[in-house]
Amino acid sequence: MPDVDIRVLTEEEALASLPSLADILSDCVEGGASVGFMQPFPPNAAVSFWKGVAAAVARGETVLLGAEVDGRMIGTVQLGIGTMPNQPHRADIKKLLVHRSARGLGLSRRLMEAAETEAIKRGRRVLLLDTATGEPAEAIYERFGWTRAGVVPDYALMPDGRYCATTFFYKHL
Template sequence: MIVARLDDHQVLASAGELADLLTDTVAGGASVGFLAPMDAADATAWWKERAAAVATGQLAVWVARDGDRVVGTVSLSFPDKPNSRHRAELVKLMVHRDARGQGLGRRLLTIAEEAAAAAGVTLLHLDTETDSPAENLYRGAGWTRVGVIPDYAASPAGELRPTSLYYKHVGADALPA
């Protein structure tokens, strides 16, 4: 399995494959911002729209490929305000349902954390559906849950669900877990 960071042109070229991953993730019930059923054309358009943010450096996207197939992705969203350049948001960590349970989610998370630290980021944050399998991944990787917001987002099935907020210090100044 190869994990690589994509530039804006590669995001555009991979939009269809990334859309396949997104539609699989939503179909599997993961709350990543979309309702089921996820239309492939809408998923492709959503990924293509990300290319502009990648081009400006506001978004970094990594993909994991098993052969020619995209089986995972993770992104970092960087704020554009001067007082928040020390932090980034971890977004859209997705692993295809048939590639789960092999450590790929942890590998993608580690790659994003290391890249953030290399870019001078010292604080990462994220939100994820409360009681989802993703919470085990983040807790196991040393992320700290700071709270829960009730009725934060609709699940792919349309039910309002709570979200858990997490943070992690990274880089040379990272605090011990």
């Protein structure tokens, strides 16, 4: 396994990594991942999304973690900490993305463990996430110790336009 560096990115580092981040998101959507975008989704379409994430990092609403090999970003996950005043103890896991060329290296697990560590550092002990029902990511979260809260039919669209159910998970740290 190559040497992987997983770290929290600042706004400046996120902006400097825009091409790699955009490539990861585009690759995942083009590969069929239901992460909020529709096909076709070229990397240049992802740039504005990542600029928004960088701005959320600057405002302290999002913790952006990146996985790099040889200086190339190959995976990422976000910890949404911009919660309402009555939710200072919880956070949302958003957009666990690993480039298809880097799958099978255990990056999803390492990114999720890093996100959990960052959550604890920030006093967050309840994490939530959602994922497309029946897709490979659903089984990943179960293996990582997350608890299924329920399924909402026709919650979102797959990148090709089909309706998909969404499974909600939580984890107490």
